Amino acid sequence: MENIETRIVFAEEGIRAAASTLASGGVVGLPTETVYGLGGDALSPVACAKIFEVKERPLSDPLIVHIPEIGWLDRLAVVSDAARRLAEKFWPGPLTLVLPRREIVPDLVTAGQETVAIRRSGHPLFREVLKAFGKPVAAPSANRFGRISPTCAGHVAAELGGRIPLILDGGSCVHGIESTIALVDAAGIHILRHGPVTGEDLAGFGPVHGAVAGISAPGGLLSHYAPRTPLRIGAAIPEANFGLLAWASDGKGFPVVEFLSRKQDLREAASNLYGAMRRLDESGLDGIIAEPLPETGLGAAIMERLRKASVR
Ligand code: TXA
Numbered sequence: 001m002e003n004i005e006t007r008i009v010f011a012e013e014g015i016r017a018a019a020s021t022l023a024s025g026g027v028v029g030l031p032t033e034t035v036y037g038l039g040g041d042a043l044s045p046v047a048c049a050k051i052f053e054v055k056e057r058p059l060s061d062p063l064i065v066h067i068p069e070i071g072w073l074d075r076l077a078v079v080s081d082a083a084r085r086l087a088e089k090f091w092p093g094p095l096t097l098v099l100p101r102r103e104i105v106p107d108l109v110t111a112g113q114e115t116v117a118i119r120r121s122g123h124p125l126f127r128e129v130l131k132a133f134g135k136p137v138a139a140p141s142a143n144r145f146g147r148i149s150p151t152c153a154g155h156v157a158a159e160l161g162g163r164i165p166l167i168l169d170g171g172s173c174v175h176g177i178e179s180t181i182a183l184v185d186a187a188g189i190h191i192l193r194h195g196p197v198t199g200e201d202l203a204g205f206g207p208v209h210g211a212v213a214g215i216s217a218p219g220g221l222l223s224h225y226a227p228r229t230p231l232r233i234g235a236a237i238p239e240a241n242f243g244l245l246a247w248a249s250d251g252k253g254f255p256v257v258e259f260l261s262r263k264q265d266l267r268e269a270a271s272n273l274y275g276a277m278r279r280l281d282e283s284g285l286d287g288i289i290a291e292p293l294p295e296t297g298l299g300a301a302i303m304e305r306l307r308k309a310s311v312r
């Protein structure tokens with residue numbers, strides 16, 4: 001891949017630069033409330049192809065389309081009443097809806113599937129970029145394929161520096177883990193990826209199920225979000241040159257410890273997760289032990305990430 005200069009830009013000037021790069025068919029790193037995205041014009045197959053190339057992502061893995069205005073929803077997808085209620089309740093925000101696609105959506109975006117994943121982000125800078133650009137933006141997480149999602153501009157630079165022209169710096173992401181992905185059909189709501197909008201949050205909107213058989217669930221591949229250092233989920237029992245991703249214990253006896261949340265707050269834990277995994281990964285350890293969290297609310301989303309990170 002060619003080596004280009006990656007500029008980190010801010011605020012008003014950064015918004016303008018990001019929108020004009022998108023308009024000329026380029027790809028840019030953008031902050032959202034979940035994780036940083038690698039954005040490109042969702043209606044341009046060439047721009048979408050760049051996203052796959054830069055991430056080294058297999059073409060079989062579809063992209064999420066981020067819409068500037070709610071009016072775009074019906075132009076891109078066939079929307080049931082149940083799906084519309086979810087959009088009205090949780091958008092803008094960290095929920096992605098998987099819906100039957102319309103013709104206008106490029107095959108590259110959907111990886112040839114009959115559904116399209118759509119989200120409306122609530123991040124102020126992201127919204128400004130989309131408003132200035134005026135069209136939907138396809139944006140997967142701004143990491144190389146299979147690696148840890150970036151939660152600040154520096155992470156994006158570490159993952160994709162030299163490959164993209166621009167990163168819009170919006171500070172740290174509030175949620176720190178990717179959006180909840182829900183497929184809505186006649187049987188109810190199927191959670192394909194757990195995230196900041198929890199199963200409990202969705203329960204008021206219809207029966208909530210796990211992933212549907214046959215649907216290539218997000219990061220359908222088992223191994224994902226993975227540090228290079230082997231990670232396993234287990235009790236905080238020290239081993240030589242092993243680091244600890246701590247939840248409940250004090251980490252005594254470990255050479256390196258990252259605390260997800262000393263007050264055991266799941267929101268704080270989610271927002272710290274990927275940064276902590278990156279720091280442990282950079283500590284020259286032989287392995288990482290991740291203490292299990294309770295699987296209620298956001299804990300389900302965090303444990304889903306840890307399980308994927310633990311698969312080699
Ligand atoms: O929070 C997020 O969702 C972030 C920010 C940037 O918006 N984006 C993100 O995108 O996490 P990505 O590409 O890293 O993960 C999206 C997942 C992929 O694993 C993909 O398989 C799944 O969504 N996906 C996309 N379209 C789908 C579809 N039509 N049906 C089922 N899964 C789909």
Ligand code: MG
Pocket residue numbers: 140141149
């Ligand atoms: Mg991703």
